[in-house]
Amino acid sequence: MKKRSAGILLFRRVASGLEVxxxxxxxxxxxxxxxxxxxxxKGEYLDREDPLAAAKREFLEEIGLGVAGDFIDLGEIExxxxxxxRAWALEGDLDPTLIxxxxxxxxxxxRSGLMREFPEVDSAGWFSLSIAHYKLLxxxxxxxxxxxxxxxxxx
Numbered sequence: 660m661k662k663r664s665a666g667i668l669l670f671r672r673v674a675s676g677l678e679v680x681x682x683x684x685x686x687x688x689x690x691x692x693x694x695x696x697x698x699x700x701k702g703e704y705l706d707r708e709d710p711l712a713a714a715k716r717e718f719l720e721e722i723g724l725g726v727a728g729d730f731i732d733l734g735e736i737e738x739x740x741x742x743x744x745r746a747w748a749l750e751g752d753l754d755p756t757l758i759x760x761x762x763x764x765x766x767x768x769x770r771s772g773l774m775r776e777f778p779e780v781d782s783a784g785w786f787s788l789s790i791a792h793y794k795l796l797x798x799x800x801x802x803x804x805x806x807x808x809x810x811x812x813x814x
Contacts, residue, residue, distance in 0.1 A: 661741045665714035666701025667726060668733065668748045668802055671785065677810075678785040679803065680753070681794060682721055685760065685781035687767055697794040699746055699802065700780070710745045721780045723759030726751060733805045738798030746799075748806045755783035 669680040681697040683689065689696055700721040704713030711730060719725050730747040737743055760780040767775045786794060788803055795803065 660706075661737075661743050662703055663706070663710070663743045663745065664701045664703050665710040665717065665745045666699040666747075667714050667718045667730075668699045668746050668806060669718075669726070669751050669753070670748055670806060671750065671752045675787065677788055677807070679788065679791050679806070680755065680783060680785055681791060682758075682780040683782045683784075685778035686763070686765065687777070689781075694793055695795070695797055697786075697791075698796050699799060700783075701744060701746070711747060714745070714747055720761045721758075722753070722783065723757070724753055731806070731809050733802050733809065736798060736801050738796070742798075744799065746802050748802075748809065755785065758783045 671678050680700075682700050683697050700718045701714065702717030702720065704710060715726060726749055728749050728751065730749050733746040733748055735743055735745045758780060760778040762776045762778050764774050764776050766773065767777075788807070791803055792800055
């Protein structure tokens with residue numbers, strides 16, 4: 660069975676257009692990666708879970724802040740390796756320097772026998788759509804197009 664993730668693409672309107680909030684994964688593997696390494700705040704959920712409730716939970720775990728409002732369904736995409744990601748957009752604003760992510764443990768350095776804790780998200784930032792296309796994992800870029808399409812349909 661394919662793994663499923665749910666997430667929230669927070670966006671805001673600024674004088675120059677739209678900006679989206681992306682997160683950079685923590686841990687040693689991602690430490691020096693930038694282009695194509697950022698993601699929407701998201702996480703896995705079980706088949707019996709409500710995907711939007713899971714997306715809200717994952718946002719809280721990765722950002723440290725809860726979200727509420729009028730969510731815009733952006734549908735599902737299949738990332739490489741077969742993971743299905745479901746996303747919702749939400750208009751809002753937050754200070755990315757205030758994020759507080761949960762942590763995970765892994766052996767580091769490899770084969771050392773030492774377990775270390777790392778934040779699931781080590782930073783977050785607001786990016787224009789053009790920069791977000793560059794920074795976002797390739798499998799999630801379609802959400803940016805869907806966001807602009809959905810917002811056009813509301814006006």
